Amino acid sequence: MMYKLRVNANAEKIFCRKCGLCCKPNKFGYDRVDIEPSDVERWKRLGILEEIIPKLKTTDYNDTGYVIELDDEVCPFLDEDNLCILHKRFGYYAKPKDCRKFNCKSLRL
Numbered sequence: 001m002m003y004k005l006r007v008n009a010n011a012e013k014i015f016c017r018k019c020g021l022c023c024k025p026n027k028f029g030y031d032r033v034d035i036e037p038s039d040v041e042r043w044k045r046l047g048i049l050e051e052i053i054p055k056l057k058t059t060d061y062n063d064t065g066y067v068i069e070l071d072d073e074v075c076p077f078l079d080e081d082n083l084c085i086l087h088k089r090f091g092y093y094a095k096p097k098d099c100r101k102f103n104c105k106s107l108r109l
Contacts, residue, residue, distance in 0.1 A: 020082035022102045023075035032061075033068035033075070033098045040064050046090055068096070 025031065035056060043049040055076040056066040068075055077085045086094040093100070 018082040020074070020078055022099070023070075023078040023082075023084065025070050025072060025074075031070050032059075033070065033096050034062045035064045035066040035068070036097050037063055039096045040066075042093065046094060048086075048090060048094070052086075 040049065043052050053066070055068075057069045058065055059067045061067065068077075075084075079085050079088070084095055084099070
């Protein structure tokens with residue numbers, strides 16, 4: 001089964017191939033997902049911040065002090081179906097901004 005996803009406001013709709021490459025250490029050069037203040041505020045509004053924070057790594061790299069590290073491990077929000085738990089449970093906009101901007105090589109609709 002393929003899922004229709006909207007990648008970002010300026011991108012075309014794509015089919016998610018459920019490969020999980022966007023959420024694993026990969027050849028695209030991504031080694032972390034920066035958590036932005038808008039992500040933290042959105043999670044507060046959704047009432048899920050306390051559930052998410054323990055799964056993040058701390059850093060002094062950005063304004064929030066949190067990142068999702070992809071160096072040696074898969075994203076903690078990737079489930080066994082290679083789909084984002086945040087997306088599945090709370091919708092597309094629950095994902096971090098960096099994840100929503102990810103533009104994988106995909107099929108056009």
